[in-house]
Amino acid sequence: MEGHGDYTLGHISVRDGDHMIMKRNGIGLEEVTDDALLTIDLQGKRVSGEGPMHLEAVLHTAVYRARPDVNAVVHTHPLYSTAFGAVDAKLEMINHDAVLFAEGLAYFDETSELIMTPAQGEAVAAALGNKRAVVMRGHGVLVTGKTLPWVVYTALTLERVLQIQAIAKSLGELRPMSDEMASAVYQDKYRDEFIGNYWNYLIRQVRRAGMAPDGGMAHAGAY
Numbered sequence: 001m002e003g004h005g006d007y008t009l010g011h012i013s014v015r016d017g018d019h020m021i022m023k024r025n026g027i028g029l030e031e032v033t034d035d036a037l038l039t040i041d042l043q044g045k046r047v048s049g050e051g052p053m054h055l056e057a058v059l060h061t062a063v064y065r066a067r068p069d070v071n072a073v074v075h076t077h078p079l080y081s082t083a084f085g086a087v088d089a090k091l092e093m094i095n096h097d098a099v100l101f102a103e104g105l106a107y108f109d110e111t112s113e114l115i116m117t118p119a120q121g122e123a124v125a126a127a128l129g130n131k132r133a134v135v136m137r138g139h140g141v142l143v144t145g146k147t148l149p150w151v152v153y154t155a156l157t158l159e160r161v162l163q164i165q166a167i168a169k170s171l172g173e174l175r176p177m178s179d180e181m182a183s184a185v186y187q188d189k190y191r192d193e194f195i196g197n198y199w200n201y202l203i204r205q206v207r208r209a210g211m212a213p214d215g216g217m218a219h220a221g222a223y
């Protein structure tokens, strides 16, 4: 609903102890149901769940191994974020959304291939470093979060801010806010309770759109 879908490509995972839970391959983001979830250990071996694993599961496992603070990962190919990765541009502090990325974005430009081997996954995790998100040139983005609501919010916000930047750039020269202003905005805007409100709103929105099966998303508030 927010521009992250790309046929059946793109995926989201959440850490669950020594494992991660991730959707199976072959279905779109909006088609995921409880029985389409795979449990995979952090070396990439399936522990439970039916159906094909995404080739790029190694992206997620490598990030979980490298970043103990990360408990949820999104890898998608949204239009604006992917277009942004195709040019020599910087995310500018042009509105409240942008402030979430005040520390800057990471860039991965070793290859534009699918990330299918543990070594490639580790190279993306190394490029990510301690940032929230890494732009994978010629490919898409990988976004991290400390919780599932945070990673969803961060992924949606990255796409939104780059869309706003693209529109703003077409209107005239960008007028970014100062670093001091960005850090003042951050304190007020990015609190856990607000992210909880946004998460609950997104769940209601999905239900209103009729995109959750009967009884679906019953556990969505548990994170």
Ligand SMILES: [Zn+2]
Residues within 6 Å of the ligand: 010, 056, 075, 076, 077, 114, 139, 140
């Ligand atoms: Zn990909």
